[in-house]
Amino acid sequence: MVEPADIDALVEEARRAVAGAGTTEEIREVASAVAGKKSALAGVGRGLGALEPEQRKELGRRLHEARAAVDQLIEGRRAEITAAELARELAQSRVDLTEFIPGSVPAPKARGHLNLVTQTQAALEDVFVGMGFLVEEGPEIETDWYNFGALNIPPAHPARGMWDTLYLDLGPPESTLLRTHTSPVQIHLMERAVAQGQLPIHAVMPGRCYRRDTPDARHLPVFHQIEGLVVDKGISFADLAGTIEVFTTAYFGPDIHSRLRPAYFPFTEPSAEYEVTCTICLGSGCQTCSQTGWIELGGCGMVDPAVFDAVGIDPDLWTGFAFGFGIDRCAQMRHQIADMRVLTDNDLRFLRQF
Numbered sequence: 548m549v550e551p552a553d554i555d556a557l558v559e560e561a562r563r564a565v566a567g568a569g570t571t572e573e574i575r576e577v578a579s580a581v582a583g584k585k586s587a588l589a590g591v592g593r594g595l596g597a598l599e600p601e602q603r604k605e606l607g608r609r610l611h612e613a614r615a616a617v618d619q620l621i622e623g624r625r626a627e628i629t630a631a632e633l634a635r636e637l638a639q640s641r642v643d644l645t646e647f648i649p650g651s652v653p654a655p656k657a658r659g660h661l662n663l664v665t666q667t668q669a670a671l672e673d674v675f676v677g678m679g680f681l682v683e684e685g686p687e688i689e690t691d692w693y694n695f696g697a698l699n700i701p702p703a704h705p706a707r708g709m710w711d712t713l714y715l716d717l718g719p720p721e722s723t724l725l726r727t728h729t730s731p732v733q734i735h736l737m738e739r740a741v742a743q744g745q746l747p748i749h750a751v752m753p754g755r756c757y758r759r760d761t762p763d764a765r766h767l768p769v770f771h772q773i774e775g776l777v778v779d780k781g782i783s784f785a786d787l788a789g790t791i792e793v794f795t796t797a798y799f800g801p802d803i804h805s806r807l808r809p810a811y812f813p814f815t816e817p818s819a820e821y822e823v824t825c826t827i828c829l830g831s832g833c834q835t836c837s838q839t840g841w842i843e844l845g846g847c848g849m850v851d852p853a854v855f856d857a858v859g860i861d862p863d864l865w866t867g868f869a870f871g872f873g874i875d876r877c878a879q880m881r882h883q884i885a886d887m888r889v890l891t892d893n894d895l896r897f898l899r900q901f
C-alpha cells in the first residue's frame with residue numbers, strides 16, 4: 548500500500564537525479580527514468596485503481612502534484628543545459644575577423660584635373676576639328692631657319708625685333724633656339740606635304756612657345772599658341788576672315804565677334820592683327836581693352852609667296868592663309884582672368900574653379 552510519504556520520497560529522488568544530469572542526453576535518460584511510463588511514479592498511478600475511492604482520490608491528487616513538480620524540475624534543468632551547451636558552442640566557433648583584414652588601407656587620393664590651359668587647348672582643337680582642320684605638332688627646339696629664315700625673316704632683319712628669342716646655341720653651323728611661335732610648324736608641314744605629294748593642307752598646330760619676356764599680367768615667358776594653315780587652290784582673304792569669325796563665335800559665344808586690322812608680319816602678305824570683342828565690357832570700352840572695345844588675340848594673313856618658295860610650293864598654283872594666336876590669352880579672355888600669371892602659379896584655389 549503506497550503512502551503519501553512514498554510519493555514525497557520519489558519526488559526527492561527525482562530532484563537529485565535531475566540535478567545530476569549534465570547533458571541533453573543525460574537529462575533525456577533521467578526524464579524517462581523518473582517520469583516515463585516505466586518510472587516508479589507511473590507505477591503508483593497504475594496501482595490507484597485497486598484503492599478505495601476515498602484513498603484513491605487523496606493519493607491521486609498527491610500523485611498529480613508530484614508529477615507536475617517532477618516535470619517542472621526536468622524542464623528547468625533541460626533549459627539550463629541547452630543554454631550552457633549553446634554558450635559553449637558559440638565560444639568554440641568564435642572567429643576573429645580582424646585576422647583577415649589586410650594592412651591598413653590608405654585613404655583614396657584626391658583626383659586632380661587638367662590645367663585650364665590644357666582644357667582650353669582641347670576646346671580650341673575641337674572647334675577647328677569641327678571645321679575640318681587636322682591637328683599637328685612640331686618641335687619646341689628649332690633651328691634659326693625654321694623659326695625665322697624660312698618664314699621670310701633673314702638674319703639681322705629688323706623684323707626679328709618682334710621676338711625676344713632664347714638661343715640655345717649660336718651656330719655654326721646654325722643657331723638653335725626655343726621657338727618663339729608656332730609658325731615654324733607651318734614650314735615642317737609644307738615640307739612634308741611637298742615630299743609626300745600631299746597638298747592641300749588644312750591644319751592647326753597648338754604648342755608651347757618661349758620668349759625672353761618678363762612675366763606680367765598679359766605675358767608669360769613660356770606660353771602657348773595655336774597656329775593655323777590652309778594651303779589650297781583659290782584661297783582668298785575672305786576665306787581667312789570667314790574662318791576667323793566662325794571660330795570666334797563658336798569658341799567665345801554669339802556676343803563676341805572678330806575684326807582684322809592691317810598689320811605687318813614677314814611671312815604673310817597682306818597681314819592683319821586678329822582682334823575680338825572685349826569680353827569684359829562686350830565692346831563698350833573699359834580699362835582692359837584701353838577703351839577700344841577690342842582685344843588683340845594674334846596675327847594672320849595670306850601666306851607670303853617667299854614662304855612658298857622656301858618650301859618648294861609653286862605660288863602661282865597654290866594660295867593659302869595662316870593665323871596664330873595665344874591659347875593662354877584665349878583662356879584669359881573667355882574666363883575674364885585679370886592676371887595671366889595665375890595660370891602657372893599652382894594655386895589650387897584658382898585652379899579648382901575650372
Ligand code: DAH
Pocket residue numbers: 727728729730774775812814815818845846847848869870871872
Ligand atoms: N607667329 C606670330 C607671332 O607669334 C603670329 C602670327 C601672325 C602667326 C601672322 C601667323 C600669321 O600664322 O599669319 O607673333
